Amino acid sequence: MGTLKPxxxxxxxxxxxxxxxxxxxxxxxxxxxxAADLSSRYGVSEDTIRRDLRELASSGxxxxxxxxxxxxRAEAVPFVSRQQIDTESxxxxxxxxxAMIRDRQVVLIDGGTTNLRxxxxxxxxxxxxxxxxxxxxxxxxxxxxxxxVLMLGGNFLKEARVTTGIETIRQVESIRADLCFLGMCSLHxxxxxxxxxxxxxxxxxxxxxxxxxxxxxxxxGKMGTSLPYLVGPASRLTRLIxxxxxxxxxxxxxxxxxxxxxx
Amino acid sequence: MGTLKPxxxxxxxxxxxxxxxxxxxxxxxxxxxxAADLSSRYGVSEDTIRRDLRELASSGxxxxxxxxxxxxRAEAVPFVSRQQIDTESxxxxxxxxxAMIRDRQVVLIDGGTTNLRxxxxxxxxxxxxxxxxxxxxxxxxxxxxxxxVLMLGGNFLKEARVTTGIETIRQVESIRADLCFLGMCSLHxxxxxxxxxxxxxxxxxxxxxxxxxxxxxxxxGKMGTSLPYLVGPASRLTRLIxxxxxxxxxxxxxxxxxxxxxx
DNA sequence: TTGGTTATACGCGTATATACGCATATTATC
DNA sequence: GATAATATGCGTATATACGCGTATAACCAA
Numbered sequence: 198m199g200t201l202k203p204x205x206x207x208x209x210x211x212x213x214x215x216x217x218x219x220x221x222x223x224x225x226x227x228x229x230x231x232a233a234d235l236s237s238r239y240g241v242s243e244d245t246i247r248r249d250l251r252e253l254a255s256s257g258x259x260x261x262x263x264x265x266x267x268x269x270r271a272e273a274v275p276f277v278s279r280q281q282i283d284t285e286s287x288x289x290x291x292x293x294x295x296a297m298i299r300d301r302q303v304v305l306i307d308g309g310t311t312n313l314r315x316x317x318x319x320x321x322x323x324x325x326x327x328x329x330x331x332x333x334x335x336x337x338x339x340x341x342x343x344x345x346v347l348m349l350g351g352n353f354l355k356e357a358r359v360t361t362g363i364e365t366i367r368q369v370e371s372i373r374a375d376l377c378f379l380g381m382c383s384l385h386x387x388x389x390x391x392x393x394x395x396x397x398x399x400x401x402x403x404x405x406x407x408x409x410x411x412x413x414x415x416x417x418g419k420m421g422t423s424l425p426y427l428v429g430p431a432s433r434l435t436r437l438i439x440x441x442x443x444x445x446x447x448x449x450x451x452x453x454x455x456x457x458x459x460x
Numbered sequence: 461m462g463t464l465k466p467x468x469x470x471x472x473x474x475x476x477x478x479x480x481x482x483x484x485x486x487x488x489x490x491x492x493x494x495a496a497d498l499s500s501r502y503g504v505s506e507d508t509i510r511r512d513l514r515e516l517a518s519s520g521x522x523x524x525x526x527x528x529x530x531x532x533r534a535e536a537v538p539f540v541s542r543q544q545i546d547t548e549s550x551x552x553x554x555x556x557x558x559a560m561i562r563d564r565q566v567v568l569i570d571g572g573t574t575n576l577r578x579x580x581x582x583x584x585x586x587x588x589x590x591x592x593x594x595x596x597x598x599x600x601x602x603x604x605x606x607x608x609v610l611m612l613g614g615n616f617l618k619e620a621r622v623t624t625g626i627e628t629i630r631q632v633e634s635i636r637a638d639l640c641f642l643g644m645c646s647l648h649x650x651x652x653x654x655x656x657x658x659x660x661x662x663x664x665x666x667x668x669x670x671x672x673x674x675x676x677x678x679x680x681g682k683m684g685t686s687l688p689y690l691v692g693p694a695s696r697l698t699r700l701i702x703x704x705x706x707x708x709x710x711x712x713x714x715x716x717x718x719x720x721x722x723x
Numbered sequence: 724t725t726g727g728t729t730a731t732a733c734g735c736g737t738a739t740a741t742a743c744g745c746a747t748a749t750t751a752t753c
Numbered sequence: 754g755a756t757a758a759t760a761t762g763c764g765t766a767t768a769t770a771c772g773c774g775t776a777t778a779a780c781c782a783a
Contacts, residue, residue, distance in 0.1 A: 332595030350613025
C-alpha cells in the first residue's frame with residue numbers, strides 16, 4: 198500500500214480483484230459509481246480507484262466517464278437481459294411445467310425467468326390458484342380469466358424481482374399447495390439447491406415445506422453449479438424438468454428418487 | 461466545479477454522461493424537454509443543461525430548439541405518448557406528487573396509472589421506503605437504487621393490477637406511513653371517495669388509516685363522479701393534486717380543509 | 724414596430740478529476 | 754529470508770466540468 202496508511206475506516210478492501218468485483222456489483226445495482234465515493238467506501242485512494250476503473254474500462258466491462266463510471270450499455274437492466282438468455286431451451290421447460298398444472302390445484306410459483314415463462318404456456322381454460330412471490334409473474338397471469346392469483350407480500354428484492362422476508366414466509370406457511378415450481382439458481386447433486394441471496398433461500402425453504410410436490414425447472418447451464426446459500430439437498434425436489442440429457446448428468450438425481458423429465 | 465456549490469437538493473446527477481442518457485430517455489418518454497425543467501430536475505445550472513443539449517444536438521441525437529429540445533425525428537414519439545390518454549396532465553400531477561416525497565419517509569402508494577407514473581418522476585437519489593399493493597409499481601421502482609420497496613401481499617385483482625383482501629389490509633395495518641398516495645377512481649365533494657370494487661374500498665380505508673398525510677391524485681375527468689363503493693368522505697384527504705383549475709371546481713374541496721395543488 | 728422578458732452564448736475563475744512519475748509497501752517466488 | 758514483481762499512495766502538473774456575470778439573441782405581446 199502507500200507510503201503510510203494511518204488508518205482506513207472500516208471498509209478497507211485490500212485486493213484489487215475484490216474491488217473490481219465490488220465495483221461491478223455496485224454499478225449493476227446503482228447504475229453508476231463515483232470515483233470519490235468508491236474511494237471513501239473502500240478505504241483506498243482515489244488514484245487506486247481510477248486505476249481500477251481504467252482497467253475495467255479497457256477490458257470493456259464499464260464505461261468510464263469523468264467522475265466515475267457507468268454501465269457499458271445504457272441501463273444495464275439485469276432482469277430484462279437475463280430474460281432473453283436461454284430462451285430456446287427455456288420454452289420447452291416452461292411448456293412441460295405448465296402442462297403439469299391441473300384444474301383446482303393450488304400452485305406455488307417462485308420467481309425467476311424460467312418460471313415466468315410458465316404463464317405464457319398455461320392454458321386459458323385452466324382454473325387454478327396460483328400463489329407467487331413474483332410481481333412479474335402475477336402481472337403475466339393478469340389476463341388468464343380463470344386463474345385466481347395470490348401475491349405474496351414482503352420485501353421486494355430488486356435484482357431478483359421477488360418478495361422475500363418474514364412476511365413472505367409467514368404467508369407461505371399459511372398455505373398448503375399441491376405443486377411448487379421452485380426457481381433454480383443452481384443445482385448440484387451433492388451440494389444441493391443453492392442461491393445467491395440469504396433471504397431468498399429462506400423463502401424457498403418455506404415453499405418446499407408448504408407443497409406436496411416440488412418441481413425444479415433448470416437449464417443445463419445451471420446444473421452442477423453452486424452458490425453461497427443453501428436451500429436444501431437436491432432430494433427435496435420431487436421432480437426435475439430440464440433440457441439437459443445424458444445419463445451421466447441426470448442419473449445422480451434419479452438415484453436420489455427424483456423424477457426427471459428431459460425435454 | 462463552480463465557484464460555489466450552494467447546495468443541490470437530492471436529485472443531483474453528478475455525471476455528465478449520465479445526464480445525457482437521462483435526457484434522451486426523458487425525451488423519448490415525453491416528446492420534448494425544457495432546459496429550465498431539466499435544470500431543476502437534475503440539480504445543475506441551466507447553463508450546464510444547455511451545454512448538454514448542445515452536445516447532444518451536435519452529435520445528432522436531438523433537435524435543439526429554443527427553451528429545450530425535441531426528438532430528432534418529429535414522428536418519433538407522438539404515437540407512443542398519445543396512446544396513453546391524458547398523459548400530458550398526468551405527468552404534471554405525478555411530478556408534483558413525486559416532489560412531495562422526502563428522504564427517510566415511509567410512503568404508501570396505491571395502485572392506478574397515475575400513481576404508477578410517480579415512479580418515473582422520483583429522483584434516483586431519494587432514499588425512502590415505498591409500500592405498495594401494486595406489482596407494476598414495485599417493478600417500476602426496481603431500478604431506483606436507494607428505495608426500499610415493500611410489496612403488500614394479497615389477492616391479485618387482475619383488472620386493477622393491485623392486491624386486495626384481508627392479507628393486504630393486515631399488512632397495511634401494521635404500518636405507520638408518513639404519506640399515502642391514494643389511487644382515485646372518482647371523487648365527489650359531497651359523496652366522497654368511491655371505487656368500483658368492494659375489496660379495493662376496504663384496502664383504501666386501511667391505507668387512509670395508516671398514514672399521517674393522505675394525498676389524492678386526480679385528473680379533471682374523474683372529479684365530480686361517483687362509483688358504487690364508498691371509501692370515505694372527501695375530507696379524509698389532506699391534500700389533492702389535480703390538473704383541474706377554477707374556483708368552482710376546487711373550492712368545495714378547499715372548504716373541507718383539503719390543501720389543493722393545481723398543476 | 725417597440726419594449727420587455729426569457730433564453731442563449733461566451734469568457735472567466737475555480738473546484739475537481741485525471742495522468743504521471745516515483746517512493747514505499749505488499750505479495751509472490753525461490 | 755532474500756529478491757523480484759506488483760500494487761498503492763502521494764506530489765505535481767494538466768485537463769475537465771461547472772457556475773456565474775454579462776452581453777447578445779430570440780420570443781412575445783401590445
